[in-house]
Every structure is written in C-alpha cells, then in structure tokens.
Amino acid sequence: MGAGHAHKLYRRGDSPVHGLPPHTKLVAVLGFVLVVVTTPREAVWAFAGYAALLAAVAALARVPVGFLLRRLAIEVPFVAFALLMPFVVPGEQTTVLGVAVSVPGLWGAWNILAKGTLGVAASVLLAATTELRGLILGLQRLGLPSLLVQIASFMIRYGDVVTDEMRRMSIARRSRGFEARGVRHWGVLAKSAGALFIRSYERGERVHLAMVSRGYTGTMPLLDERPADRAQWAAALALPLAALPICLLALLG
Amino acid sequence: MTSTPSLDVRGLAYAYPDGHQALFGVDLTIGRGERVALLGPNGAGKTTLVLHLNGILAAGAGSVTVAGLPVGKKHMAEIRRKVGIVFQDPDDQLFMPTVREDVAFGPASAGLRGAALDAVVERALEKVGMAGYADRPPHHLSFGQRRRVAVATVLATEPEILVLDEPSSNLDPASRRELADVLRSLDVTVLMVTHDLPYALELCPRSLVLSEGVIAADGPTREILSDEELMTRHRLELPFGFVPGSVA
Numbered sequence: 001m002g003a004g005h006a007h008k009l010y011r012r013g014d015s016p017v018h019g020l021p022p023h024t025k026l027v028a029v030l031g032f033v034l035v036v037v038t039t040p041r042e043a044v045w046a047f048a049g050y051a052a053l054l055a056a057v058a059a060l061a062r063v064p065v066g067f068l069l070r071r072l073a074i075e076v077p078f079v080a081f082a083l084l085m086p087f088v089v090p091g092e093q094t095t096v097l098g099v100a101v102s103v104p105g106l107w108g109a110w111n112i113l114a115k116g117t118l119g120v121a122a123s124v125l126l127a128a129t130t131e132l133r134g135l136i137l138g139l140q141r142l143g144l145p146s147l148l149v150q151i152a153s154f155m156i157r158y159g160d161v162v163t164d165e166m167r168r169m170s171i172a173r174r175s176r177g178f179e180a181r182g183v184r185h186w187g188v189l190a191k192s193a194g195a196l197f198i199r200s201y202e203r204g205e206r207v208h209l210a211m212v213s214r215g216y217t218g219t220m221p222l223l224d225e226r227p228a229d230r231a232q233w234a235a236a237l238a239l240p241l242a243a244l245p246i247c248l249l250a251l252l253g
Numbered sequence: 254m255t256s257t258p259s260l261d262v263r264g265l266a267y268a269y270p271d272g273h274q275a276l277f278g279v280d281l282t283i284g285r286g287e288r289v290a291l292l293g294p295n296g297a298g299k300t301t302l303v304l305h306l307n308g309i310l311a312a313g314a315g316s317v318t319v320a321g322l323p324v325g326k327k328h329m330a331e332i333r334r335k336v337g338i339v340f341q342d343p344d345d346q347l348f349m350p351t352v353r354e355d356v357a358f359g360p361a362s363a364g365l366r367g368a369a370l371d372a373v374v375e376r377a378l379e380k381v382g383m384a385g386y387a388d389r390p391p392h393h394l395s396f397g398q399r400r401r402v403a404v405a406t407v408l409a410t411e412p413e414i415l416v417l418d419e420p421s422s423n424l425d426p427a428s429r430r431e432l433a434d435v436l437r438s439l440d441v442t443v444l445m446v447t448h449d450l451p452y453a454l455e456l457c458p459r460s461l462v463l464s465e466g467v468i469a470a471d472g473p474t475r476e477i478l479s480d481e482e483l484m485t486r487h488r489l490e491l492p493f494g495f496v497p498g499s500v501a
C-alpha cells in the first residue's frame with residue numbers, strides 16, 4: 001500500500017500481523033477483550049498471562065514496547081478514576097503505607113486498571129497494524145450498516161479539508177487583527193463556527209451532486225474485497241483462543 | 254449529419270425554485286468528437302446548463318438529448334454514465350479515501366468488479382498521467398494532480414461527452430498546460446466551460462457564447478474572440494496583450 005491513511009496510531013510495517021485482513025483482526029480483538037473482561041479479578045496470574053500474549057503479538061508485529069506504552073497514554077483519565085476508588089468506595093478498610101483505603105475499592109481499582117490496560121493495549125496493537133481505511137472496510141465486512149461506513153469514510157476524506165478550512169478562517173481573522181482573548185471574543189468564534197458549518201454543509205451538497213453524477217444511488221459499491229482464508233482466520237483467532245484456557249482456569253480456580 | 258450528435262439541446266429553459274430564471278431557451282448541438290468551449294460572463298447560466306446535461310436539474314421547457322437518448326427519469330443511470338461532468342472544485346469531486354477507490358466509484362456503481370474494474374481504473378489513471386498515485390489519498394495531491402484525477406474519475410465510466418466546469422481555474426501555468434495535453438490526447442467529445450479565453454482558443458476549435466440565458470454566438474473560437482463588438486457586448490475580455498489572430 002502507498003501512503004494511505006496513516007493515522008497517529010498506525011505504524012507502517014509488513015509483519016504477519018499487518019498482513020492479516022482487518023476484519024479478522026477486529027474479531028480477534030473483540031474476542032480477546034471479551035475473554036479478559038470475563039476473567040475474575042482475583043485471578044491476578046491470569047492477567048499476567050494475557051499481558052504475555054499481547055507482548056508476543058507486539059513482538060510478532062514488530063511494534064516496539066516504547067511505542068506501545070506511549071500510545072497507552074489514552075488511558076490516563078481512567079487511571080485517575082481508578083486511583084480514586086480505594087479512597088471513595090465504602091467497605092472493609094485496610095492500611096497501605098499508613099493510609100487507610102477500602103479493600104473493595106482496591107479490588108475495583110485493580111479490576112479497571114488490569115482489564116482496561118489490556119483492552120487498550122489490544123486496541124492499540126490493532127490500530128498500530130491496520131490502516132484506518134482498512135478498519136472501516138473491516139467493520140463493513142462484519143456487517144456495520146453501510147450508512148455508518150459511509151459517514152466514517154467521509155470523515156477520513158474530509159477531516160483534513162475541514163481542518164484546513166478552519167485554519168484558513170483563523171488566519172483570515174488574525175490577519176485582520178483579531179486575537180481570541182477571553183469571553184468577549186467568543187461571539188466572533190461562534191460566528192466563525194457557524195460559517196464553517198454552512199461551508200461544510202454546502203460542500204456536502206456539492207459532493208452529493210458529484211456522487212449522483214457518477215451514478216450514486218444510495219449505496220457505496222464495496223471495493224477492495226479482501227476475503228480471509230482459513231489460515232488467516234486461524235492466525236488472527238490464535239490470540240483469543242490462547243487467552244480462553246487462561247480464563248477458564250481462572251473461572252474454575 | 255451522418256452520425257447522431259453527442260449532445261443536442263433544444264429550447265431549454267429553466268427557472269430556479271426561488272423564481273429566478275437562469276435559462277431562456279438554449280439551443281445547441283455538439284457533434285461526436287468535437288471540442289467546444291462554452292464562454293460567458295459570471296451568472297450567464299453556464300453551470301445551470303451543465304447541470305441539465307446529466308439530469309441533475311430537470312428542464313422547465315425544452316429537451317436535452319445525449320447520443321440520441323433523451324435526458325429524463327427513464328434513462329437516468331445510462332445518461333449519468335454517458336455524461337461525465339468534472340466539477341470546478343476537485344475536493345468536491347474526489348470524495349473517496351484513495352485515488353483508486355475514487356476512480357473506481359463510477360464503474361463500480363455500474364456493477365463492474367474485480368480484474369475488469371482494476372483494468373478500467375488503471376487505464377483512466379494512465380490517460381491523465383497519474384498511474385503511480387492510485388493508493389494516495391486525494392488530499393495529499395497537488396491541486397493540479399487532483400484536477401487530473403478528477404478527470405480520470407469521469408473517464409473511467411467511458412463517457413460519450415466530457416463536460417468540464419472551469420478546468421483551468423487555480424492551476425499554475427505548468428499544470429494548466431499538462432491538463433491541456435491530457436484533454437487534447439482524449440478522443441471523446443468535450444464541452445469546456447471556461448473564463449480562460451486563451452485556453453479555449455488553444456483547445457477548442459469552436460466556441461459558444463452563453464449570455465443572459467441564451468446562446469448569443471456560435472462559431473470558430475478565433476472568430477468569436479476577434480469580434481470586439483460581440484466580446485464587449487457579453488462582458489468577455491481577453492487578457493492584457495493577448496491577440497487571438499497572432500496565435501498559431
């Protein structure tokens with residue numbers, strides 16, 4: 001693939017993981033997350049096992065650990081929330097480093113942190129090895145309604161166009177001596193936002209015209225068929241299938 | 254006339270829903286393989302006329318016929334395939350995430366798939382000299398490249414007539430010339446709406462002048478551009494220092 005839609009999370013490469021059809025990877029990640037979420041939080045060792053599985057996938061995809069860890073930063077707000085739990089959740093108390101915290105709160109925090117981190121890490125790996133366009137086509141193959149697929153596709157295509165328009169408007173404002181400082185100037189910004197909305201709306205009309213002119217009748221033709229063969233499905237599903245026995249052991253144990 | 258003309262417009266009149274009448278009985282005929290420029294001042298009704306050619310706007314009175322097929326609800330899919338319109342802003346025209354998907358859109362809508370589709374896309378991109386760009390997203394291309402891809406998206410449906418709205422606008426001189434080379438190399442009928450009179454002279458042996466909703470002149474481009482009285486009457490002006498008679 002050429003310079004497709006590289007998003008910030010994507011990392012170009014030609015590893016076996018990159019090469020899998022996007023929809024198989026989507027199913028694999030979903031399966032993995034389901035298994036992780038089902039695992040009882042007390043089975044601490046199980047989560048270590050899942051982490052090891054993800055590490056193996058990362059190694060196979062040649063995604064460096066540093067890259068992965070930095071992308072995990074999306075998780076920070078949840079971490080903050082989880083860290084509050086031991087202090088606010090009522091229940092049996094214990095002391096950690098001389099501070100009184102609640103036991104159910106601690107388990108709750110651990111639960112969120114462990115499962116959240118694993119889920120986010122799996123998604124980051126998916127995003128790091130799949131182009132945005134591929135993800136959307138994958139969702140389409142998995143039966144995401146065509147309308148949603150179209151909306152998502154247009155967001156990719158026109159995101160930059162609209163941002164660019166926004167930037168030009170901002171330059172035009174500043175060239176005429178406007179700096180947004182404080183509430184007094186919000187009116188101007190609101191008017192610009194309104195103008196941007198109208199411009200985007202009108203562009204939408206023109207794009208629709210162009211689509212109709214080329215035979216659009218309401219459905220997008222599905223291009224880029226990338227059916228998955230048995231081996232590819234097996235490779236993708238290896239992740240959730242390896243996680244499953246860990247989960248079962250934890251549930252029984 | 255031996256063969257059916259590519260485009261035949263008879264007595265076409267149209268008023269916008271707000272009551273503004275833009276076309277007052279337009280008559281024109283364009284033969285197969287001709288390259289014709291449509292000139293006229295701002296607001297003359299050129300874009301309005303273009304939108305009638307593939308049935309986006311429905312005639313208030315009169316008729317449009319494309320290669321013998323009347324434009325109307327009955328043959329809409331066929332008409333849309335036969336009339337390839339390249340709009341002025343390539344960002345409106347190129348709405349798919351990659352060049353390849355965009356060029357494939359028209360033929361795929363018509364049901365083409367697989368290797369046949371790939372071949373059509375390949376051929377269309379080659380014709381405009383953009384074969385190496387299939388996997389690029391349109392917004393990473395230069396304006397001139399986007400304009401050429403826009404032409405390819407339309408060529409992919411193998412149209413009977415190619416209609417371009419202001420093809421040379423916003424192009425630098427080199428891109429403008431490259432597009433001219435592309436247009437000259439095609440063997441389709443071309444109707445080119447333009448304010449760029451030297452471009453019209455360079456590419457189109459024949460010109461039509463649309464003014465206030467009617468065809469005010471129809472003849473060899475050089476003669477029209479040399480007719481000072483006609484030009485002034487219809488607010489047409491040549492660029493400074495340009496003398497149509499002196500261009501080879």
Ligand SMILES: Nc1ncnc2c1ncn2[C@@H]1O[C@H](COP(=O)(O)OP(=O)(O)OP(=O)(O)O)[C@@H](O)[C@H]1O
Pocket residue numbers: 269270271273274275293294295296297298299300301302
């Ligand atoms: N959607 C609309 N509703 C009402 N009137 C319109 C609409 N679009 C265009 N008009 C009017 O119809 C007339 C013809 O417009 P048109 O866009 O066809 O002109 P044009 O020849 O393409 O001009 P330009 O060279 O500026 O592109 C103009 O007077 C215009 O104001």
Ligand SMILES: [Mg+2]
Pocket residue numbers: 299300301
């Ligand atoms: Mg116009």
